Amino acid sequence: MANVSPTRGDMTGHPDASEMRDRYARVLGGRDVALVDGPVFLLGLYCAASPWIVHYTAGQPSLTAHNLIMGIAIGLLALGFTRAPERMYGLSWAMCALGVWLIIAPWIVGESPDAGVVWNNIIIGALAVILGLVCAGTAAKASSRP
Numbered sequence: 001m002a003n004v005s006p007t008r009g010d011m012t013g014h015p016d017a018s019e020m021r022d023r024y025a026r027v028l029g030g031r032d033v034a035l036v037d038g039p040v041f042l043l044g045l046y047c048a049a050s051p052w053i054v055h056y057t058a059g060q061p062s063l064t065a066h067n068l069i070m071g072i073a074i075g076l077l078a079l080g081f082t083r084a085p086e087r088m089y090g091l092s093w094a095m096c097a098l099g100v101w102l103i104i105a106p107w108i109v110g111e112s113p114d115a116g117v118v119w120n121n122i123i124i125g126a127l128a129v130i131l132g133l134v135c136a137g138t139a140a141k142a143s144s145r146p
Helices: 017-028 029-052 061-083 085-108 115-143
Strands: none
Touching: 017 085, 029 115, 061 085, 061 115, 085 115
């Protein structure tokens, strides 16, 4: 019987091996932060839905709209981090700014917020700052490579 099973040879002798390695490195360049894209998107999703989860839509209408808009913005940043990482990781510091704003927003945007609203925004803001710092740190590390 004939051996019809494909045999795997060594690719190092292939004439396009170096070009394929370079292309693979270009495609994966800046993907060190791929594990952060998902949590950033989930944080944005939670931020957008948090007024209905924590039940302050009736008592804080301006803060409801604020968190919805901020959640969409964080979600769009996460999608940008996923789609075009080499262009978007410079905006990691914007994530930190959004996080700081989320922390102070209940007192600026809200009208005498209760403790649940304040703690909700503080936790979301702190997570946004932490994830923004992680994104910025790995982007800086990736850009310093030769």
